[in-house]
Amino acid sequence: MTRYAHARRRIFPFCALALVLAGMPPAAAAPTATLTIFAAGTLAAPFRAIDDAFMREHPEVKIEAQFGGSVKMVKQVTELHRQADVVAVADYSVIPKYFFGRNGGKAYSDWYAGFATNAVTFVYTPRSRFADRIGAKNWYQLLSQPGVEIGRSNPDTDPSGYQTVQMLSLAERYYREPGLAERILANAPKTNMRDTETELIAALQSGQIDYLAIYRSDARQHKFRYLELPPQIDLGDAKYSGFYSQGVAHTANGTLTGKPIVYAVTIPFDAPQREWAVKYVQFLLGPKGRAVIEAKGFGAPARAMASDAAKMPAELRSMVVPWPKSP
Amino acid sequence: MSAGIIAAPRAAQPPRGLALAFAFAAALLLVFIVLPLANLYASQSGAALARVAAMAEVRSAIGLSLAAALATTACAALLAIPLAYLLARSAFPGKPVVEAIVDLPLAVPHTVVGIALLFVFGRTGIVGAPLEQWTGIKFWGTAAGIVVAMLYVSVPYAVNAARVGLEGVDDRLEKVARTLGAGRWAVFFRITLPLASRGILTGLALTFARSVSEFGAVIVLTYYPMTAPVKIYDLFLQSGLGDSSAMAALFLAITLSLFIASRYLFRERREPGPTPAR
Amino acid sequence: MTAHRLAVERLSLRVGAFALSGITFTVAAGEVLVILGPSGAGKTLLLETIAGFNRPDGGRISIDGEDVTAAPPEARRIGFMVQDYALFPHLTVAQNVAFGRRFGAASADAGTVEALLERLGVKHLADREPKHLSGGEKQRVALARALAASSRLLLFDEPLAALDAHSRGQLRRDLKDFLRRASVPAVYVTHDQSEALALADTIAVMREGSLAQVGTPSAIFNTPADAAVAEFVGVETVIEGKVVAVADGVARIDVGGRFVHAAGILTPCVGASVLACIRPEDVALAASPQSRSSVRNQFPARVIATEPAGPLFKITLDCGFPLVAYVSKQSYLELDLANRGEAVASVKATAVHLIAR
Numbered sequence: 001m002t003r004y005a006h007a008r009r010r011i012f013p014f015c016a017l018a019l020v021l022a023g024m025p026p027a028a029a030a031p032t033a034t035l036t037i038f039a040a041g042t043l044a045a046p047f048r049a050i051d052d053a054f055m056r057e058h059p060e061v062k063i064e065a066q067f068g069g070s071v072k073m074v075k076q077v078t079e080l081h082r083q084a085d086v087v088a089v090a091d092y093s094v095i096p097k098y099f100f101g102r103n104g105g106k107a108y109s110d111w112y113a114g115f116a117t118n119a120v121t122f123v124y125t126p127r128s129r130f131a132d133r134i135g136a137k138n139w140y141q142l143l144s145q146p147g148v149e150i151g152r153s154n155p156d157t158d159p160s161g162y163q164t165v166q167m168l169s170l171a172e173r174y175y176r177e178p179g180l181a182e183r184i185l186a187n188a189p190k191t192n193m194r195d196t197e198t199e200l201i202a203a204l205q206s207g208q209i210d211y212l213a214i215y216r217s218d219a220r221q222h223k224f225r226y227l228e229l230p231p232q233i234d235l236g237d238a239k240y241s242g243f244y245s246q247g248v249a250h251t252a253n254g255t256l257t258g259k260p261i262v263y264a265v266t267i268p269f270d271a272p273q274r275e276w277a278v279k280y281v282q283f284l285l286g287p288k289g290r291a292v293i294e295a296k297g298f299g300a301p302a303r304a305m306a307s308d309a310a311k312m313p314a315e316l317r318s319m320v321v322p323w324p325k326s327p
Numbered sequence: 328m329s330a331g332i333i334a335a336p337r338a339a340q341p342p343r344g345l346a347l348a349f350a351f352a353a354a355l356l357l358v359f360i361v362l363p364l365a366n367l368y369a370s371q372s373g374a375a376l377a378r379v380a381a382m383a384e385v386r387s388a389i390g391l392s393l394a395a396a397l398a399t400t401a402c403a404a405l406l407a408i409p410l411a412y413l414l415a416r417s418a419f420p421g422k423p424v425v426e427a428i429v430d431l432p433l434a435v436p437h438t439v440v441g442i443a444l445l446f447v448f449g450r451t452g453i454v455g456a457p458l459e460q461w462t463g464i465k466f467w468g469t470a471a472g473i474v475v476a477m478l479y480v481s482v483p484y485a486v487n488a489a490r491v492g493l494e495g496v497d498d499r500l501e502k503v504a505r506t507l508g509a510g511r512w513a514v515f516f517r518i519t520l521p522l523a524s525r526g527i528l529t530g531l532a533l534t535f536a537r538s539v540s541e542f543g544a545v546i547v548l549t550y551y552p553m554t555a556p557v558k559i560y561d562l563f564l565q566s567g568l569g570d571s572s573a574m575a576a577l578f579l580a581i582t583l584s585l586f587i588a589s590r591y592l593f594r595e596r597r598e599p600g601p602t603p604a605r
Numbered sequence: 606m607t608a609h610r611l612a613v614e615r616l617s618l619r620v621g622a623f624a625l626s627g628i629t630f631t632v633a634a635g636e637v638l639v640i641l642g643p644s645g646a647g648k649t650l651l652l653e654t655i656a657g658f659n660r661p662d663g664g665r666i667s668i669d670g671e672d673v674t675a676a677p678p679e680a681r682r683i684g685f686m687v688q689d690y691a692l693f694p695h696l697t698v699a700q701n702v703a704f705g706r707r708f709g710a711a712s713a714d715a716g717t718v719e720a721l722l723e724r725l726g727v728k729h730l731a732d733r734e735p736k737h738l739s740g741g742e743k744q745r746v747a748l749a750r751a752l753a754a755s756s757r758l759l760l761f762d763e764p765l766a767a768l769d770a771h772s773r774g775q776l777r778r779d780l781k782d783f784l785r786r787a788s789v790p791a792v793y794v795t796h797d798q799s800e801a802l803a804l805a806d807t808i809a810v811m812r813e814g815s816l817a818q819v820g821t822p823s824a825i826f827n828t829p830a831d832a833a834v835a836e837f838v839g840v841e842t843v844i845e846g847k848v849v850a851v852a853d854g855v856a857r858i859d860v861g862g863r864f865v866h867a868a869g870i871l872t873p874c875v876g877a878s879v880l881a882c883i884r885p886e887d888v889a890l891a892a893s894p895q896s897r898s899s900v901r902n903q904f905p906a907r908v909i910a911t912e913p914a915g916p917l918f919k920i921t922l923d924c925g926f927p928l929v930a931y932v933s934k935q936s937y938l939e940l941d942l943a944n945r946g947e948a949v950a951s952v953k954a955t956a957v958h959l960i961a962r
Contacts, residue, residue, distance in 0.1 A: 069564065075563070075564070079567045127451070156565055157565060190550070190551035191468020194550050206442075207449065207450055208450045208451070499688075500691050500693060502691075506678050506683050506684065506756075507750065507751070508680075508682070508754050509679055522693075522694065522695055
C-alpha cells in the first residue's frame with residue numbers, strides 16, 4: 001500500500017472519532033431542560049447576571065433569553081405564537097393589555113408581579129451642548145433651547161418612549177411652564193427617534209444627539225452622566241402615582257396616562273417548563289435576585305407587588321404584597 | 328465549393344444519472360427560495376393587501392425605498408466602474424488587498440455598518456460635519472443617509488460584476504480601436520463599456536436588489552423617513568403580523584416584477600443569423 | 606495617391622527578462638515585409654511597439670519621415686490586423702468601417718464608407734454583424750476599416766492562424782493582391798514558412814528579440830546567414846521560376862534555363878511566377894541517368910560539398926540551380942560521393958512543392 005493510502009487509513013477514523021467527541025456534550029451534569037425567557041431590553045443586564053447565577057445553582061437547566069422592546073417581546077407570544085416560560089416587561093400594564101385576553105382575544109396569562117422600579121432621565125456626554133452647566137435646576141430651560149438635539153424611543157412602540165412624553169407633560173405642570181413639553185419635544189423630532197432608546201446610544205456617542213431620554217438604570221450601567229430629575233415627575237416612586245396620572249402621552253395605541261415605572265414578570269399558561277419557570281421567578285423575587293437588580297441600577301422593593309396573588313403559583317404567593325392602590 | 332447548411336452540433340448530453348441528480352438539487356434550491364414567499368402570499372387576503380396599499384405611509388415607504396435604491400445604483404455605477412476597470416486591466420502592488428477591501432462590506436454585520444457610517448457621516452463626523460456646515464447636507468434622518476447605507480452594503484456586488492463584464496472584453500479590440508484613431512476615453516465609452524454592458528448591468532441590478540432590502544444599516548442612520556423594510560417592521564410592532572406581512576407581500580410583488588423585467592431586458596440574445604458564404 | 610513608407614531604426618525595448626534589440630528595417634509602399642520567427646521570438650512585441658502600445662527604450666520609428674516614436678497609437682494612423690481581425694462585435698460591418706472614418710484622420714484618399722465597402726466587395730454585408738461573416742469577409746471588412754482610418758501602414762499579427770489550410774491559402778492570395786495594389790507598406794508577422802514565402806517581398810527572420818537576417822525569400826532560404834536561421838528555415842531548396850507549360854496536371858517550370866516538373870493538387874497558370882521548394886530528403890542521387898523511371902526530374906549535377914548530418918549525409922549540388930540532398934551513409938559510400946564530382950539528381954515531380962508568388 002502506498003504511504004498516502006496508509007495515512008488515509010489512519011487519519012480517516014481519527015477524524016471521525018474527533019468529530020464524534022466534539023459533538024458530545026460534557027459528561028458532567030448535562031442540562032435536561034431549556035428555560036425560555038423573553039424580557040424587555042432594559043432588563044438585559046440584570047437578567048443576564050441572574051441567569052448565570054441561576055444556571056450555576058441549577059446546572060440541569062439551560063436558559064435561553066431574548067431581549068427587545070417590551071411590546072415586541074409580548075407580540076412574539078401573541079402574534080408569532082412562540083412559547084415562553086417567563087415574560088418580563090418594562091411597563092407592567094403591557095402584560096394585562098396583551099396577555100389577559102381582553103376584547104375577546106386569547107388569554108396567555110392572568111397575573112403579574114412588579115419586581116423592579118426605574119426612573120426616566122436624560123443622559124449626555126462631555127461633548128453635549130450645555131454639558132458644562134446643565135443641572136437639576138435648569139435642565140428644562142436648556143433642553144428647550146433650539147439647536148439642542150434630543151433622542152428618544154418611539155412612543156408608539158416602546159414604553160420608555162411614552163414614559164418620556166408623560167414625564168415631560170408632568171414637568172410642564174411641576175415647573176408651571178406651559179408649552180414646555182412641546183418645546184423640548186421639538187428638539188426630539190421623528191428623525192431622532194428609534195424603536196428602542198438603546199439604539200440611539202451610538203448616536204449619542206458619535207455626537208449626533210446631545211441628550212438621550214433613557215432609563216436611570218441604563219444611565220448607571222453605561223456610566224453615562226445623567227440628570228437628577230425631581231421624583232415627582234420621573235415616574236420612579238410609587239408614592240407619587242397620583243401625580244403621575246396627570247401626565248399624558250398621545251400615541252397610536254391611544255392616550256396613555258402616567259404610571260410609576262414598574263417591571264413586571266409573568267409565567268404564561270402554556271409555558272413548556274412550568275416548574276422551572278416558577279423556580280426562576282422565586283430566585284428573581286428573592287434576596288439574590290434583588291441584589292443583582294439593585295447592583296444594575298434599578299430600584300428593588302423588598303416585596304414584589306402582585307396584581308392578584310390568588311392567581312399566582314402557590315410557591316410565589318408568600319413573596320408578594322398586593323399592588324398599592326393609587327390614591 | 329458549396330458549404331450547404333451547417334447545423335450547430337448538438338451538445339453532448341451529460342450522463343443520465345448526473346442530469347437527474349442536478350435537476351433534483353436545482354429543484355430543491357428553487358423550492359427553498361420560493362416556498363416561504365409563496366406561503367406569505369397565500370396567507371394574504373385581498374382585503375389585507377388592499378387596506379395596506381391604501382395607507383399613504385405604506386406607499387411613500389415603498390416609493391422611498393425604490394427611489395433611494397435607484398439613486399444608490401446610479402452612484403454605484405459612477406464609482407464602481409472605474410475601480411472595476413482598474414482591477415480588470417491593470418496589475419499593481421497590493422492588488423489582492425484592494426480586492427479584499429472591495430469584499431469587506433459583505434462581511435460586516437449590518438448594524439455595525441450603520442454605526443460606523445454614523446461616526447463618519449454624522450453631525451460630528453469627519454465627512455458629515457464639514458459637509459453639513461458648507462452645504463447643509465445631512466445624513467441623519469434623511470434620504471442621503473439611506474443612500475449612503477445602501478451604497479456601502481451593495482458596492483461589492485457592483486464592483487465584482489462590473490469587473491467580470493470588463494474582463495470579458497478582449498483587449499485586442501481596444502488596441503485595434505486605438506490604432507483606428509480613437510483616444511483612450513473614446514475607446515472606453517465606445518468599445519469597452521458597450522461590450523461589458525451585460526456584466527455591468529447585472530452588477531447594477533444586484534446593487535438595486537441589495538439596496539432595496541437593506542434594513543440594519545439604514546435604520547441606524549435614518550428611521551424617519553421610513554423605507555419599506557423599516558415600515559414593515561414598524562407595522563409589525565404596531566399592528567401585528569397581518570398588516571406587516573401584507574405590506575411585505577405588496578413590496579415583494581413590486582420588487583420581484585422589477586427583477587424579472589431587468590433579467591429579460593439584459594438577457595443574452597441568441598438570434599439566428601445567415602450562414603457565412605464561402 | 607500618396608505612397609507611404611515605414612522606417613524602423615535600431616529599435617530596442619526591455620520587458621522583464623526579454624529584450625528587443627537593434628531592430629532596423631524599412632518598408633516601402635506596396636511592399637510586404639514578413640517577420641518570420643518561432644514563438645517567443647518577440648514578433649508580437651515588436652508589432653505592438655510599432656503600433657505604439659509600448660514605448661521603446663531606444664531607436665526610432667518613422668512613418669513618411671515623421672518621427673512617431675513618442676506618439677500615442679491613435680496618432681500614428683496604423684492599421685492593426687490581429688488574429689481573427691478583431692471586428693467590433695457590437696457594431697455592424699458598416700459601423701465598423703465608419704469607426705475608422707470617424708476617429709481616423711480625414712483624408713480624400715479614403716473616400717466614403719460606402720465607397721470603401723464597394724471597393725473591397727463587402728457592400729452587401731453592410732448591415733451584417735461580424736459574427737455572421739466568413740474569414741474572408743472579415744478580412745475585407747478589416748481592411749476597409751483600416752483604409753477608412755487613412756492608415757499609412759498595415760500591421761498583421763498572424764490574422765489567419767485560426768483558419769483551416771484551404772481558407773488560409775485563399776485569403777493569402779486575396780491579401781497579396783490587395784497589398785500589391787495598395788499604397789501602404791505592410792508588416793506581416795508569422796511563424797509559418799509557407800505563409801512567409803507566399804506573401805513576402807522581404808523576409809526578416811527574428812529570433813530572441815533581434816533580427817537574424819533580412820533579405821529576399823530566396824536569399825533567406827538559400828543563403829541563410831547562420832546555422833540558426835538555416836535550421837529554422839529547414840534548409841529547403843527554394844528556387845524561383847516561371848511556369849512555361851501545364852499539361853496533365855504537371856507544370857513545367859523554367860528555373861534559370863533548366864526545367865523542373867512539378868505535379869500537385871493545385872496547378873498554377875502558365876506564366877505565373879512561383880517558388881519551387883524541394884526537401885533534401887526527396888532528392889535521390891545516382892551515378893548515371895536512369896532510363897526507365899517514373900521520375901520526371903533528372904538533372905546532371907556537380908557535387909559541390911558533402912557533409913555528415915547525423916545518420917545521413919548532406920550533399921550540396923549545382924544543377925544549374927542550387928540543390929541540397931540528404932542521402933544515407935550507405936548510399937554515400939556506394940556512390941563514393943566523397944570522391945565523385947558528378948552525379949545525377951532526381952526528384953519526383955510530386956515532391957516539388959510550388960508556392961505562388
